Amino acid sequence: MGTRIHPTAVVDPGADLGQDVQIGPMCVIDADVVVGDRTKIDAQARIHAHTRLGTDNHVHSFAFIGGDPQxxxxxxxxxxxxxxxxxLIREYVTLHRGTVGGEGVTRLGSDCLLMAYAHVAHDCVVEDKVIMANAATLGGHVHVGTKAVLGGLCAVHQFARVGAYAFIGGKAGISLDIPPYMIATGTPAKLYGPNVIGLKRQGFTSEAVAGIEKAYKIIWRSGKKRQDAIEEVRQTCPDSSEVAFLLEFLQGTTRGVSADNQLAVNGQDIPLY
Structure with a gap:
C-alpha cells in the first residue's frame, strides 16, 4: 500500500516514517519523531518531537502525543x-514526555487501549495490555502493571502504583498503591478483594486464584500486623508464583497500600463506609 500522507498534513522532514504509515488531514508531526510501520494517525492528531511510536498503532483524531510535561x-x-x-489511542488522549527529575522518559507498552480523554503524565510507565477508560488520569511517575483496567474518570496520584491485573472502578481516587489482582474503588480507594472473575478470564488456574484469595484474607482480613501477615503467607503459600509476585509488590511500596473495605475486629469483618 505504501505510506500515505494527506496533502494538508504538516510532517517535518526530520520525522522518520516507517512502511505503510497513514497520516490523515491536518495532522502535525514534528522532527525527531519515529512512526513505526503500519501505524495510522487520524485527522488533526498532534505528534510532538522526541516521540517514538512502534508498529501497528492507531492514533485517533485530536490526540496530543509527546507534549511537554506539565x-x-x-x-x-x-x-x-x-x-x-x-x-489504540482514542480521541483527545494526552501522553506527555518524561522529565529530567524522573528517568527522562514516559513509557507506554504494547496492546493497550486508551479511551477518549485518558491522560498519561510525565515519567509514567504503563505496561502491556492495559485498558484506561474514558478520562482516566495518571499523575506523574505512576506505574501501571500488565493487564490492569482503570475505570472511567478515575485518578491516580503521582508516584502511586497499580499492580498487574488490578481492576479500578470508575471515579476512584487512588492515592496509595493498589496491589496486583485486586479490585479497588471509592475515594479514597479501598480494596474489595481479588478480581476473581477477571483472573479466571485471563487464564489463571483455580489453584492460582485460591492462593491469591488465601493471601488476601491473611494480609487484609486476619487483623494481624502487615509484616506478620506477609510472613504467614510466605509459609502457607510457598509454591505460588502469583502469591510471591503479590508479596514482592507489597514489600516494594513506598507510598503505602490501600486499605481493605472491611475492618477485622475480634475476628469479624466490619464494613468501612
Whole structure:
C-alpha cells in the first residue's frame, strides 16, 4: 500500500516514517519523531518531537502525543515518550514526555487501549495490555502493571502504583498503591478483594486464584500486623508464583497500600463506609 500522507498534513522532514504509515488531514508531526510501520494517525492528531511510536498503532483524531510535561520545573529539556506496538489511542488522549527529575522518559507498552480523554503524565510507565477508560488520569511517575483496567474518570496520584491485573472502578481516587489482582474503588480507594472473575478470564488456574484469595484474607482480613501477615503467607503459600509476585509488590511500596473495605475486629469483618 505504501505510506500515505494527506496533502494538508504538516510532517517535518526530520520525522522518520516507517512502511505503510497513514497520516490523515491536518495532522502535525514534528522532527525527531519515529512512526513505526503500519501505524495510522487520524485527522488533526498532534505528534510532538522526541516521540517514538512502534508498529501497528492507531492514533485517533485530536490526540496530543509527546507534549511537554506539565511540570513547573520543566525547562525544555529533550526528554522522551516511548510507545510500543498495536496500541489504540482514542480521541483527545494526552501522553506527555518524561522529565529530567524522573528517568527522562514516559513509557507506554504494547496492546493497550486508551479511551477518549485518558491522560498519561510525565515519567509514567504503563505496561502491556492495559485498558484506561474514558478520562482516566495518571499523575506523574505512576506505574501501571500488565493487564490492569482503570475505570472511567478515575485518578491516580503521582508516584502511586497499580499492580498487574488490578481492576479500578470508575471515579476512584487512588492515592496509595493498589496491589496486583485486586479490585479497588471509592475515594479514597479501598480494596474489595481479588478480581476473581477477571483472573479466571485471563487464564489463571483455580489453584492460582485460591492462593491469591488465601493471601488476601491473611494480609487484609486476619487483623494481624502487615509484616506478620506477609510472613504467614510466605509459609502457607510457598509454591505460588502469583502469591510471591503479590508479596514482592507489597514489600516494594513506598507510598503505602490501600486499605481493605472491611475492618477485622475480634475476628469479624466490619464494613468501612
Amino acid at each position: 511540570h513547573v520545573k520543566y525547562k525544555g529539556e529533550p526528554t522522551l515518550l516511548e510507545i510500543g506496538d498495536r496500541n
